[in-house]
Amino acid sequence: MPELPEVETLRRGLMPWIEGQKIVGVQLNRPDLREPLPARMAARLTGARLLALRRRAKYLLADLSSGEVMLLHLGMSGRVLLSGQALSAAPLANYYHEHPAAQKHDHVVMDFENGVRLTFNDPRRFGLIDLFSAGAEVGHPRLAHLGPEPLAPEFDGPALAARLKGKKGPVKPVLMDAGVLAGVGNIYASEALFRAGIHPERAAGGLSARECQRLAGAIRDVLEAALEAGGSSLRDFQQADGALGLFQHRFQVYDQEGAACQKPRCKGQIAKIVQSGRASYFCPKCQVA
DNA sequence: CTTGGGTCCTGTGCGC
DNA sequence: TGCGCACAGGACCCAA
Numbered sequence: 001m002p003e004l005p006e007v008e009t010l011r012r013g014l015m016p017w018i019e020g021q022k023i024v025g026v027q028l029n030r031p032d033l034r035e036p037l038p039a040r041m042a043a044r045l046t047g048a049r050l051l052a053l054r055r056r057a058k059y060l061l062a063d064l065s066s067g068e069v070m071l072l073h074l075g076m077s078g079r080v081l082l083s084g085q086a087l088s089a090a091p092l093a094n095y096y097h098e099h100p101a102a103q104k105h106d107h108v109v110m111d112f113e114n115g116v117r118l119t120f121n122d123p124r125r126f127g128l129i130d131l132f133s134a135g136a137e138v139g140h141p142r143l144a145h146l147g148p149e150p151l152a153p154e155f156d157g158p159a160l161a162a163r164l165k166g167k168k169g170p171v172k173p174v175l176m177d178a179g180v181l182a183g184v185g186n187i188y189a190s191e192a193l194f195r196a197g198i199h200p201e202r203a204a205g206g207l208s209a210r211e212c213q214r215l216a217g218a219i220r221d222v223l224e225a226a227l228e229a230g231g232s233s234l235r236d237f238q239q240a241d242g243a244l245g246l247f248q249h250r251f252q253v254y255d256q257e258g259a260a261c262q263k264p265r266c267k268g269q270i271a272k273i274v275q276s277g278r279a280s281y282f283c284p285k286c287q288v289a
Numbered sequence: 290c291t292t293g294g295g296t297c298c299t300g301t302g303c304g305c
Numbered sequence: 306t307g308c309g310c311a312c313a314g315g316a317c318c319c320a321a
Binding site for chain 1: 293295297
């Protein structure tokens, strides 16, 4: 499910309930996700206090009082569920107040001292959990080679141009390369190119400074719009299953093949192509090759 | 070095 | 209604 806005929405949703809380119990229902779970994971987590919850790209990073950092990635199908009596007073509707019965693919369950329970569910198991000492974060193989954060204040047209320089491949898959730019996935790559009016098959390194300026702005705008939708869904949208971190968002091109282009006065029809094995959506009329 | 393709895994939705 | 297949929001690994 998750791209950067979903992960950030999840981080913001979890933070008030687990930050500063001590982990009092950890239940592991299988030894691995995509990779084996960290050695002695339950013992290493139990008794530690979760000091802060950060995000880098699509990774959540939890700083623990034990001096270790827990890294969590949701993969394609990962979800996090919060439950517990402590949430009864919450102004938020989309939490369980009682612990629900265990579901299929509930792989990791963590209980905090305030009674809040965090459940990680991931059918496809492309998710990842790692645990390492804080000093090992810089240089962690999953984090060391990530590109810049698109929501960081210093990310702008020239910064994007520098990342795309010399890249001969089509811009859409290049945008999805986490080493080029962190956190932009298949949905928002298409959405951003549409907003910027740039064809997904354009050579990444061939974009003009002006186009890079437009594209950088479009990436930031679409991510922020999704974040805003996530934030409001968190407050207002009650999900049937209580799952946190997902929200309905109206995409302008993603999964909209055949729909009318939403740009004013454009009579185009959204098209779908496959690039590097992933679906890309665009308007052939206003995104010129 | 880049780039494209295969791979991990389960669930869902579509066409027949 | 059942069955088989294509495809799904990520990201690594490897061959060319």
